[in-house]
Amino acid sequence: DIQLTQSPSFLSASVGDRVTITCRASQGISSYLAWYQQKPGKAPKLLIYAASTLQSDVPSRFSGSGSGTEFTLTISSLQPEDFAAYYCQHLGFGQGTKLEIK
């Protein structure tokens, strides 16, 4: 089974910051990776699929890159509504990154 490892597990940042979350796969998965955002008590929301394709209605400050075994999710300028948990996924999920307000 392919394992996904996210880093960091926790991230503290301020509004306006640029942040990057990394997801590493235990073996090559080409570009078959998605990113989700989840707010407390809510269902996850698909942000990016195929490593770098933005889902419709997702703000352009979100971007994804990578292929093979290393992927990144970048938020170019954090907004208050971006503080949430983020998960990468290739069938199974990474362990998650909790993004908190500094």
Next chain:
Amino acid sequence: EVQLVESGGGLVQPGGSLRLSCAASGFTFSNYWMSWVRQAPGKGLEWVANIKEDGSEKYYVDSVKGRFTISRDNAKNSLYVQMNSLRAEDTAVYYCARVGLTIYFDYWGQGTPVTVSS
């Protein structure tokens, strides 16, 4: 508008059974793979099971194989999971999700909570 509405969650004793349902609307249900994904309290997301458009293929995470059965009724636009021999570690919110793009979950229900406890 795509909608997925889960039901059937609740409190069950260890070793018991529960059947979750997911009612789909706003899209052609029979054209999509569907999945169950769960989230234990305070923990991350865990994919549980997938089922092909016509129900001919089913896949499960190792921890539920032999205990959970995913199924669907395309005539009723509904997805199900029969959960038997439930354990405390099955306690979670269970989400129904549409597999919209290859292996990605593009729409999710609001979730239904399952608690396994005596």
